Amino acid sequence: MAQAFSLHDEDGMTTVGMVVSLLLALSMIFSSAQVYRIQSVSSRVQSVADAGALAAGNVVAEFMVAVRVCDSVALSLSLTSLTSTGLGVVACCVPGGQGVGAKLLEAGARVADARDSFSKTASEGLTRVQKALPFLAAASAASVAQGNGSNGSDYTALALLVPDSAEDIRVPQEDARAKQAREDAIGQAEEVKELARRAEEAALRAQDAKQRAFDHDCGARPGWCMAERAETLAHMTGAQNPVYSSVDAWSFSVALRRAQAYYPARLAVERPDDGSVQAQAQSALRKRFYTYAAKEVARGYVREGDSFEALFPHLPANTAQMRGTELFVQAVYPVSVTDxxxxxxxxxxxxxAAGSTSRASLHDMEAGAWETCSECGFTAASLGKVAAASTSIGNGFEHHYEQVALAAEEYQKALEEGAPAKREAKSRVSKLLDQLRDACSSVGSFRIDADPPGGKGVVCLAVNTGPDAPDKGFESAFVQASGQLGCRVAISAATLVADPSGEGRSLIASLTDGLASDSALAGVLGAAAGVWSGALSAYADGQSALDAAVREGLGGLPLVSASGLGDWAADALSDAFRAVGLQPANLDALRPATVNTAHVAQAGDSAFCARLLEVKRQAVEHPLMSNDVFSSVVGAVRRDVLQRFDAWGDSVEVATISIGGAQVPVTVALPPAVKGLASDAIGAAADKLLSVYASVTGLRQWD
Known part of the structure; x- marks a missing residue:
């Protein structure tokens, strides 16, 4: 009878051997797949724990956003108060801006009050939210866990923040220098205004005198003026006879140099009108006058700088004035003697005069019984008329020169009268601005900061108690499975890391959205709203944005003044605030990222962290004891988060910023779970975690 099996030879194996091999291979494949399936189902709880940790971390990150927003508001309002005060001081230096200055000073004080009120409200609101963070984080983690339950899975999660508590958020008192600076600015405002008014009145008189001098020198061209007369009468052109189109570019020294060049030039071109004795006599007397005038005008000077000092020697305008000059006593005229x-x-x-051998003066002539020449008719009046003719009417160079000389005297007198008031105003304003600069340097002490629960991280405990069958969805004849999978547990942790995405900067900038067009921004605080917008930018960008805010504020003030105090004060304010050296704040957004639980536990100093580290150590040394983690830590979570916040909705308002009547709320968004998940659910989750431990160990631990 033939054999029913084949023997092994060099070409293969028997049919029975092949079948056995295939069965063994298939059994191993399906067994491995079943193990993989069980492990995969079991490991899903770790993903839920990770998601819960991230969700809880998001709650803390959202809270820190609110803290930074409140901090930016507090700092920017401090800067706004001081900047508005500085702008008010500057405006008080300009009579045309003193009304605005008073409003800005008032705004500075009221913004400080608004900041104090906001900071108090914000610190209380943030503290209230901070105390709720354990509950909010636990609710968020629990909600995520519930949302992942499906296909027989039943997830429960609890989150614990590290640290689990924090001190109340308090804002330190404002530096006394800031308050003193505002009070001094308001207290001295009226004195600064009065000093500025007196300086301005004097400057306006000086300005008017300079304008008149400019018009008589060259401003009236092509009409009669010194420049036109010099060109017409002395043929002066070019650099000797410059013409300016603006009084701002012109100075008294221009007119003096023109006069000093005119008389030598006029003397050089002087000729008699005709050959008559009278015409020749008049020409000779004009030359005498021009020689004298050239010498006199050469003594003149103009000194400009910190002060103004000028000398425009006056020329005689008539016979009587001529008698007071050396022209009257000069013994230069020929004398003839008759019987x-x-x-x-x-x-x-x-x-x-032919044959005359002596010389005499007009004084000698008038002192004695001298006769008048029948040919030239020379008397004191003859010489006096030379000056009178060109001084009394507008077609004479001397007329316009005299007006410039008188204007120079008025200009110098006005400046001298206004100098003490201007000097005192500068002294007072300089001291006030120095106080504001020092106060700005100290605003860093009036800040809002927090080290909240969860600042170091969050630990999330998760469990899946769903009745998953080992072979569900993978039934086969090769692997026999019975019963249900046991509870699956996991622990995860997350911490906050910086995210330089620019979201923080955008959030700060959005605070002022719509303020510019808000009709409520009228009145006193409305003047400070624009400054506040710039100060918020300074929170993000530091000194450069503060400088820009000051420049923008100054750009809205009427700084033009005759005294120059407005421009000077504006420059002084810019210099004072530029010296603050404000550094930008860190605006990186915070994002939760999963990390090893040991990293979070090591960062905390609570009993929970110590227990967690110890349990992890024991779990490494004695893996079978690892379930003790739940009984060790769940109780702490349960105690910390069982608070009720049923009155809260989707968000909680921390504080409200009030600028110029506009209301800008600062809110903290709450996890969606808060509204639908009562604190009882947190307790239920804790009980479920503890029951898991009891089912494994057979012992219920009470905390």
């Missing part, structure tokens, strides 16, 4: 009495002649070319 009756001596005769004085206008110049050597007079026909009657």
């Amino acid at each position: 009756a009495s001596p005769i004085l002649h206008a110049w050597d070319g007079c026909p009657k």
Whole structure:
């Protein structure tokens, strides 16, 4: 009878051997797949624990956003108060801006009050939310766990924050220097205004005098003026006879140099009108006058800088004034003698002066009984008329020169009268701005900061008690499975890391959205709203944004003034605030990221963290005892989070910013679970975790 099996040979194996091999291979494949399936189902609880930790961490991150927003508001309001006060001081230096200055000073004080009120409210609101963070984090983690339950899975999760508690958030008192700076600015405002008014009045008189001098020198061209007369009468052009189109570019020294060049030039071109004795005599006397005038005007000077000092020597305008000059006593005129009495002649070319051997002055002539020459008719009045003719009417150079000389005296007198008031105003304003600068340097002490529960991280405990069958969805004849999978547990942790995405900067900037067009921004605080917007930028960008805010504020003030105090004060304010050296705040958003639980536990100093580290150590050394983690830590979670916040909705308002009547709320978004998940559910979750431990060990531990 033939054999029913094949023997092994060099070409293969028997049919029975092949079948056995295939069965063994298939059994191993399905067994491995079943093990993989069980492990995969069991490991899902770890993903839920991770998700719960991240959800709980998000709650803390959201809280820190609110803290930074409140901090930015507190700091920016401090800067706004001081900046508005500084702008008010500057505005008080300009009579046209003193009304605005008073409003800005008032705004500075009221913004400080608004900041104090906001900081108090914000610290209380943030403290209230901070105390609720354990509950909010636990609710968020529990909600995530419940949301993952499906297909027989039943997840429960609890989250514990590290640290689990924190001190109340308090805002330190404002530096006394800031309050003193505002009070001094308000207290000295009226004195600064009065000093500025007196300086401005004097400056306006000086400005008017300078304008008149400019018009008489070259501003009236092509009409009669010094420049036009010099060109017409002395043929002066170019650098000797410059013309300016603006009084701002012109100075008194221009007119003086023109006059100093005019008389030598006029003397050089002087000619008699005709060949008559009278015309020659008048020409000779004009030359005498121009020689004298050139010498006199050469003594003039103009000194400008910190002060103004000028000398425009006056030229005689009539015979009486001529008698007071050296022209009257100069013994330069020829004398002829007749049988009756001596005769004085206008110049050597007079026909009657031929043969004269002596010289005399007009003073000598008037002191004695001298006769008048019948040819030249020379008397004191003859010389006096030379100046009178060109001084009394507008077609004479001397007329316009005299007006410039008088204006220079008025200009110098006005500046001298206004100098004490201007000097005192600068002194007071400088001290006030120095106080504001020092106060700005101290605003860093008036900040809002927090080290909340969960600041170091969060630990999440998760369990799946769903009745999953080992072979569900993977039934086969190769592997026999019976019963249900036991409870599956996991622990995870997350901590906050910086995310330089720019979201924090955008959030700060959004605080002022819509404020510019808000009709409520009228009145006193409305003047400070624009400054506040710039100060918020300074929170993010530091000194450069603060400088820009000051420049923008100054740009809205009427700084133009005759005294120059407005521009000076504006520059002084910019310099003072530029010296603050404000550094930008860290605006990186915070995001939760999963980490090893040991990293979070090591960062905390609570009993929970110590127990967790010890349990992890024991779990490594004695793996079979690892379930003790739940009985060790769940109780602490349960005690910390069982608080009720049924009155809360989707968010909680921490504080409200009030600027110029506009209301800007600062809120903290709450996890969606808070509204639908009562604190009883947190307790139920804790009980379920503890029951898991009891089912494994057979012992219920009470905490």
